[in-house]
Amino acid sequence: MKKHRQFLYAIGIAALAILVAATPIEAQRGRGGRGAPQTPSAPAPRLPDGTPDFAGLWQGGGTNNGDISRALKPGEELIMLPWAEEHMTTLRSQNDPQANCLPSGVPRGAPYPWRMLQTPTHEPATHIFIVYEGNIHSYRQIFMDGRDHPDDPDPTWYGHSIGRWDGDTLVVDSVGFNDRFWFDYLGHTHTEQLHIVERYTRTDMDNMTIEVMIDDPGAYEKPFTVAGTARIQEGEILEYICNEYNIDLEHIDAPAQLP
Amino acid sequence: MKITVAALIAGLLVPTIGLESAAHHSFAAQYNSDDPVEFDGVITRVEWKNPHAHFYVDVSGPDGTVENWDMELASPNMLVRNGWKRDLLKQGDRIHVTGSRANDGTNTAATALITLPDGNQLTFISNPNADR
Numbered sequence: 001m002k003k004h005r006q007f008l009y010a011i012g013i014a015a016l017a018i019l020v021a022a023t024p025i026e027a028q029r030g031r032g033g034r035g036a037p038q039t040p041s042a043p044a045p046r047l048p049d050g051t052p053d054f055a056g057l058w059q060g061g062g063t064n065n066g067d068i069s070r071a072l073k074p075g076e077e078l079i080m081l082p083w084a085e086e087h088m089t090t091l092r093s094q095n096d097p098q099a100n101c102l103p104s105g106v107p108r109g110a111p112y113p114w115r116m117l118q119t120p121t122h123e124p125a126t127h128i129f130i131v132y133e134g135n136i137h138s139y140r141q142i143f144m145d146g147r148d149h150p151d152d153p154d155p156t157w158y159g160h161s162i163g164r165w166d167g168d169t170l171v172v173d174s175v176g177f178n179d180r181f182w183f184d185y186l187g188h189t190h191t192e193q194l195h196i197v198e199r200y201t202r203t204d205m206d207n208m209t210i211e212v213m214i215d216d217p218g219a220y221e222k223p224f225t226v227a228g229t230a231r232i233q234e235g236e237i238l239e240y241i242c243n244e245y246n247i248d249l250e251h252i253d254a255p256a257q258l259p
Numbered sequence: 260m261k262i263t264v265a266a267l268i269a270g271l272l273v274p275t276i277g278l279e280s281a282a283h284h285s286f287a288a289q290y291n292s293d294d295p296v297e298f299d300g301v302i303t304r305v306e307w308k309n310p311h312a313h314f315y316v317d318v319s320g321p322d323g324t325v326e327n328w329d330m331e332l333a334s335p336n337m338l339v340r341n342g343w344k345r346d347l348l349k350q351g352d353r354i355h356v357t358g359s360r361a362n363d364g365t366n367t368a369a370t371a372l373i374t375l376p377d378g379n380q381l382t383f384i385s386n387p388n389a390d391r
Contacts, residue, residue: 252285
C-alpha cells in the first residue's frame, strides 16, 4: 500500500514537473488562474476624453519573475558588465527583497493581480496609479500632468514616473530608482542610474501588452527591451500583508536561483 | 485507497499558477521536490496568515513518538481565489498529507495534497472541489 502511494505521489510530481516545464511563467498567470485562451475580445474601452481606459483587475505583465532575460524581445540582448555578473554569483535567495516582503520594484512581476487607476475629472487624468495586491501591498504613482523628472530625485523603490500618450499607448518614463531591488529570482541587478521606459497598450478588452526598455549603463553594456502580457481577471484585489508571518526565511540558505 | 492518479493529477492541474511561481521566494531554494513526505496526522494549529498559510500536524511514529510538522500552503488570497475557505482545515482534524520537505531537514514541508476525513482533497493552492 505504501509503495503504491509513493508511486502515485511520484506520478503526481512528474505531472507537475511536466506542467511547469511546459508552461512559461507568464502564461501561468492566466485569467483567474483558469487558463482562458488568449483570443481577441471586445475592443479596448475609452474614457470620455477619448484616452484608453485601463480599468480592470490585471494579472501578469511582469517581465518574468524568475529570469528577466527570458522575457527579452526577439533580437534583444542582455549583456551585464563584469562587476554586475560577478555580483550576481554572490547573491543568496534568502536575501531576495521580494522574499523579505520588500517591494518588487520595476519591472518585476509577482504572482498577484494589480489594478490601474486613472483620475480624470473635467480634464484628462493628472495621475495614474498602479495598485498592487503584492508583492507588497503597495502602489506606483505616474504623473500625467506634463511635469518633468526632478533634477536629482532621491532614489526610491518605484522611482519617479512621468507618463504621456503615444496614440493609444501609455508611455511611462521612470528614473530615480534605488539599487536595492532585484529584477528576478536570479538577482539580475542594477544601479541608481537605472532608466526605464514602459509602453502599456490595451490591445482589446481582456489583454494588455507591456514593453519595458531598461537602460542602466552602470550595470549593463547597452539598453535592452523585455515584454510581457497582462490579462484581465475576474474579482477584486484581496488583502496580502506579506510581512505578517514571514517565517520562510529561516529555512532558506541557498544561492539565488530560479523558482 | 482514496488517492487516485486522476485525483492527484486533477488536483495539481487545477491552478494555472504553478507551485514554483506561487510564492514570494524561490520554491526550490526552500523545498526539495525530490524529498517527498507522506503521513497521517492530527492538525494541532492553523495559521491563516501571509505570505503563506501554514498548518501544523502531529504525526505519530511506530515507536509512539510524536513529531509536529509545519506544512506550508500558498497565501490566503491565492487560496481563496482557488476555492479554499479558512475553515477547511481545523484543529483536531485527522488528515493524510503529502508534500516536499524543506532543504534544511527540519520538520517543515510544502504541502502537495491533503486528504480530509470525508475523502475531499486539497492542494498547496487549490480546492478542486470548490464550486467556482
